Amino acid sequence: MNIEQFKHIYFRLPVIARLLLTIVIVMLVFGSVIHLVEPxxxxTIFDGIWWAIVTGSTVGYGDYVxxxxxxxxxxxxxxxTGGGVITFYIALFSAFTVKHEKDLSDxxxxxxxxxxxxxxxxxxxTKKLIEITKKHKQKTEIILIDQTLTNVPYQQYPIHFIKGDATDDIVLEKANIKHASRVVIxxxxxxxxxxxxxxxxLATVAIRGNNREVPIxxxxxxxxQVENAIRAGANTVLRPNDFISSLLYHELYKTKSKPFETIIQLLANNQLHHYELPKELEDKPFLYVLQEFKKDDCLLIGIIRDNEWKLNPKAELKLIKNDILVTLESW
Structure with a gap:
């Protein structure tokens, strides 16, 4: 490698990498020279390099003088020279750390x-979803894409924030959408x-274009717009307005039922679980399997068969191989 090639590679490195390389070169040069001058x-050259690092960093052990x-x-x-370079490196590294933390928040x-x-x-x-996910899946990494926020303190919220429009491929690449396990919009x-x-x-179309397999x-x-969302590539479409309207209707015409807030709290304190049908329960009626699961305080509310949900099926329905059981359990 000639000098021009070295200069080309050197000046293409990040500032911190260039500074670190400079420190290494300075310590090697001074360590070698002092070994030649006072053998x-x-x-050894290593003794000289050790002295150069200790002296240049202003530690000064005094074992070599x-x-x-x-x-x-x-x-x-x-x-x-070396002392100034090392001091500058430490200051620059500290500034880089502070800037990196700010960039994370921004x-x-x-x-x-x-x-x-x-x-x-x-x-x-989203906040509630993050809270629940981190409570029950602590190792799960969560990425948030939003264009309205100015910053999200990562110390306060255990997420990685990406500021931008989720319909933009560049923003999706920053979120590493190609390797995501699932997406919630x-x-x-x-x-x-x-x-x-x-x-x-639009966000669904953009995400599906970058990842053909990820569940959305x-x-x-x-x-x-439900059909359009499905055409765009959504795997699951939720209609919260229908759910809330149904609860409001039951609350409107309640007799002695619990307050509306209590119903919401009851649902919030439970979660859906999916289980593959155990082999020993194949060809058993739904009622029998329900009773078996209830022994473990799991409420069987339905099954998924051939990607079709069957909630509250008939008691005599025979469960078959590859059926997915859907249960409601307390958090």
């Missing part, structure tokens, strides 16, 4: 991991329902 005081005038002059040059740092969950949209539902409460659904569908769960607010 009795510094028997130059005695000749030439050696002391080398020491003075080392303190003036959503400017790309995510490099895999098998993570990507949330699109920041709202109360929540409706933007700051827009009207139609605008919120249009954004959700979306929240759609208007009925006429």
């Amino acid at each position: 009795e005081q510094f028997p 130059p005695l000749s005038t030439a050696g002391r002059l080398i020491g003075i040059l080392l303190i003036l 959503g400017k740092v790309a995510y490099q991991g895999m098998n993570h969950i990507v949330f699109v949209g920041w709202n109360e539902r 929540t409706a933007d409460a700051t827009n009207n329902e139609r605008q919120a659904d249009h954004f959700t569908i 769960i979306v929240e759609i607010l208007t009925t006429n």
Whole structure:
């Protein structure tokens, strides 16, 4: 490698890498020179390099000391050059750390991991989802994409924030969408329902274009956009308005039922679980399997057969191989 090639490679390195390389070169040079000038005081090149690092970093153990005038002059040059370089490196590294933390909070740092969950949209539902996920799946990495937030303190929220539009391929690449395990898109409460659904569908198209396999769960607010969301590539479409309207109806015409808030709390304190049908329960009626699961305080509410949900099926329905059992359990 000639000097021009070295310069080309050197100046293409990041600032911290260049500075670290400079320190290494300076320590090697001074360590080698002091060994040649005072071989009795510094028997090996390694001893000279050790002295150069200790002196240049201003630690000064005193185990190796130059005695000749030439050696002391080398020491003075080392303190003036190497000491300054090391001090500058430490200051620059500290500034880089502070900047990196700020960039994390501001959503400017790309995510490099895999098998993570990507949330699109920041709202109360997202906060609750993050809280529940971290409570029960502590090792799960969560990536948040949002264009309305200015920053998210990563010390306060255990997530990796990416600021930007989820319909933009560059933003999706920063979230490493190609290696995500699943994606959840929540409706933007700051827009009207139609605008919120249009954004959700566009984001679904963009995500599906970058990852053909990842499961995408979306929240759609208007009925006429459900089919469009499915065409766009959504695997699961949730209609929260229908669910809330149903609860409101039952609350409106309740007799002595519990308050509406209590119903919501009851649902919040339970979660759905999926189980493959055990071999010993194959060809058994639904009622029998329900009773078996209830012994373990699991409420069997339905099955998934051939990707079709069957909630509260008939008691005599025979369960077959590859059926997925859906249960409701306490957190």
